[in-house]
Amino acid sequence: MKGKYLKSFIPYFKKYKLQIFFAFVALIAASVLASIIPLLSKKAIDNITASKNIPRLIYYSVIFVLTILGLYIARLLQIYIGNSAGQKIMKDIRKDLFSKMESFEIDVFSREPAGKIITRITNDVENMNDLLNYGLISLLGDILFVFFAIVFLFYINPKLALIATSPLPVAIFISLLLGNKIEHVFEQVRDALTKMNIHMQESLSGLTILQSFNDETHNRTLFRTYANEFRDKFYRSQMLNTLLRQLINFVSYLSNFLLIIFGGFLVINNKATIGTLLAFLSYLNQLYGPLGDLSDKFSILQNAVASMKKIDEFMTENKVEDKSGRVDVEITGNIELRGINFSYDKKDSVIKNISIKINRGEKAAIVGFTGAGKSTIANLVLGFYNADSGSVIFDGVDILKINKTKLRENMAIVQQNIFIFKGTVKENITLGRDDFRDELIIEACKKLGVHDSIMKLDKGYDTELISEGKNISFGERQLISFARALVYNPKILILDEATASIDTNTEELIDKGVSKIMEGRTSIVIAHRLSTIRNANRIYVINKGKIVEQGTHTELIKKRGLYYELYTTQFRNY
């Protein structure tokens, strides 16, 4: 089962196989060199006690220097190469995830919470990096060292090795057993912390409510309970951790004790040397070290695998927009909606049998109450959703047969919810298209009458805007989104409630500009404010998903129907 999730990540690792290979070579070299050091100490000590040969001592010292320098270099290389490979792999995965996310169907974004998508691309990928560097490499390094150390111990003196390392399995057992338990308690610590955080988040978000109902004491008590639980669990995990480390210390002391007593007797009986004792002491010291966090490393591995599974599910469960289709269609601006029915959830119809025909260069307006289904029409024209039945046709070709990128390149939209990205005013107008010359942008803005207000900003077109444009006024954001639509010079322009929530001053400004933008293009204006649509070629009045009236402004006013009522009530000055 697990293998299935891991499989999709293999190509990412393969790309850096040379680096990963070198990291592993360095790792093995480091483990070997580290395990040689006590052996060298033994030789030096033996020389000191037995042959007392100074040149030979110098010889060992030189080898010792080379070994520790070699070890240093090997470890630095292993860490650097390993991490840089790991980071690059993460970068590649992130880039692909982001790119795939951009191509998801629009539906995915209303279904999946933003936080979840973000976590997949950020934290879950981060956990995978831990897999490579903190999990695999470090665990493997420990295992290799233990292996070589034991080999050398047995090489030096098998009998003593057997005796001195006899407590080691006990330590491994304790480490795994208690480590597991600690991991379990630590999960409880995290839970307790989460509960405390959730309570804080909740009660602070609802602070006004809590205070207005005099509910402070209750919340304080709750917080105390959570903080208490966190304290107790955290305390428990720390004590268990102390216990684990001290138990391992105990076993390691026991090893040392056995070594000194039995080793000592061996030396006294001339079956071993002092150097042997020292080498053993040194090996044993390092042998018990990694046991303290053995289960830590296992849990990092588990975590990483869980994250990989989540990423894989995220990638396979969400559908990507189908952008295949003809690119040879020439979009000139003839649009037809033919007998369209649509529902978001395949149950409650939002659009019922709507047919609209707009010729190139014409201006169609769609009006109606909030929730009548107007914006859904924009979604269908942009190809964000496909109709349940009926079809959207551009210049005689069904939208299902047209490449969506190609199609959208010919359209521009101004929405009620204006979106401003982090970046300059200019970048927000061009959305990063660098083939738009500055003169073109300025010309467009002048045409719209927004050039002056942009120049009034701190740095004019180079003013930095923060995400969602919170550092400029709502009206300014709206003007930027209009300028955006204009510089793209689209064949089809969609204004989706574009002036719904702006103040009257801005509206006046925009009204003038808007008629200019629409000149010479096919435009669809969705509105519940009606001043912008008086000169539309055709006005469609939609109520409860159906077209209830259609015609020009004059015709509809004459008719004295819903449009007339809408129009007259709106032009009272409130």
Added chain:
Amino acid sequence: MKMLLEFFRKKIKLYSLIILLLIVVDLLQVLIPLFTKRAVDAITKSQAQSLVKNGVLIMSISLGIITIRILYNYFLRRLVLGLDFEIKTSLYNKYIELSKRVFDTKEIGDLMSRVTSDTMSVRMFLIMGFLGMLDVFLLGLTTFISMFLMSRKLTLVVITPLFFLIPLTFNFGKKIHKFYKKVQIIFADMTVRIREVINGIRVVKAFTRESYYLKLFTAVNEQYIKENLKLVKLDGFLDPTINLFTNMSVLLLLFFGGTFVIRGSVDIGTIVAFFQYIQTLAWPIMAIGFSTALYKRAHASLDRINEILKIPTYGIKETFYERSEVACCVEVKNLSYSYNQDSVNALNGISLTISPKEVLGITGPPGCGKSTLIQLMMRVYDPPEGTIFIDGADILDIDIATLRRYMAYVPQDPFLFSDTIANNILVGRRTATNDEIIEATKIAGIYDDIINFPKGFDTVVGEQGITLSGGERQRVSMARAIVSQKPILIFDDSLSAVDTNTEKRIVTNLNGYLSENKIITIIVSQRISALSIANNVQVIVNGKIIEYGNPENLLAKKGYYYHLYRKQLLEGVEI
């Protein structure tokens, strides 16, 4: 730091014990190499009895060390976590009483991080930093003395490489936090880039700019790995470097020690003992660098914690649930208000009076000042002196907790906690009985919906697919206000998301409930249907009352109220 001293003064006995244990354990730790030396000496002299004796001594000392380390950790962590708990709760107790004015200037995330990460750096300093320093001093000094007594020459030689560790770890401690911060900031930037593409996906797709935003993301993505690798260079290289210097000490020990042994000026047991001392000494020397960094961070965190604890609050001693009564009336007298001195008045010369059993309706276009009026009545912001009165007392003279016992507020955007429906309603009044809760939900027209949920009143809001609709949330929030039994009920556009039939039912229920109890009701709404039960409707436009009267009279005036009525009739709203 004062706060810490205060805390430790209270726990002086426990603290002294901890320090005592530390001293003892450090002394014992120094003894081990000493007895190892003796054991080795016994070996070289072939004295089996002495070997066994020293071996057993080493084992006993080891057991002693283990026991004391466990005890030390037991007391220390108990102490530190106790302090941690105290800081956490006093921070939270402050938060819960912050006035809206102060609260609005803070980010919730920032407030939370003071409880979680700032307390963590204090904790780390106390466990590793402060006692770490003491440990360094004791262990370092005793080890050094012990080595020095064995062989002066050798000590000086062997210890030299270890001193290089001090600037190394100091530099590390200084930089690592900064580096981490930087990585975190870029990580946050990356999150922003993803979030904005998710939120602006329609624009990105409609303008086919996917490739551009991928490019922007890639830039942050690359910067992130660059900073991360810088961090690796600092963090990852520390351990091998320490290892290198310790190994250099070992080398010097072997070479010079070896030469000394050959010349006969030092015995082999000393070499073995020194071998062990080098391992012990590396840690205290490193700790000097770490502790300084930990201290600096803890200091900054304590400042952040104290900044909160210094904020004055109203100080709630106990919560009262018993009901206050309005005997006569709530009056607003010639109230004008502006949020800033230089901005336009949000309210201009508002005057009105409401008595128990009366329903006041307030309506007007968005931004007309309706919500400001309500916020001033509730003292979310303080009104000017002499403008709002309850039973003749200026509300500025009523203590805030008492004032809140008068009013129950139902906002337009209802806030529900991620808790059960029952608990959400209980926020209104903790002493409410089950019957009272049921009664309140019946009035709010949500009872039938609740009992149709599989878990009824125990349904957790927002969990496992049971997400309440806007209208349902509003009605739960309304039940919460009703159950509070407070004498003034304020509905701030609270039924905007409820469909008209339900609204009609609720308004009828409310009418009955309000007249049975001596309650003042204020309904702020844009909907004629909600205003229909009002005795008196005030229409506010641009901060001024432009018309008022009972609904029938207002209709006859053919003004704002009449047009609101006409428009809603058109939209097919049943009135």
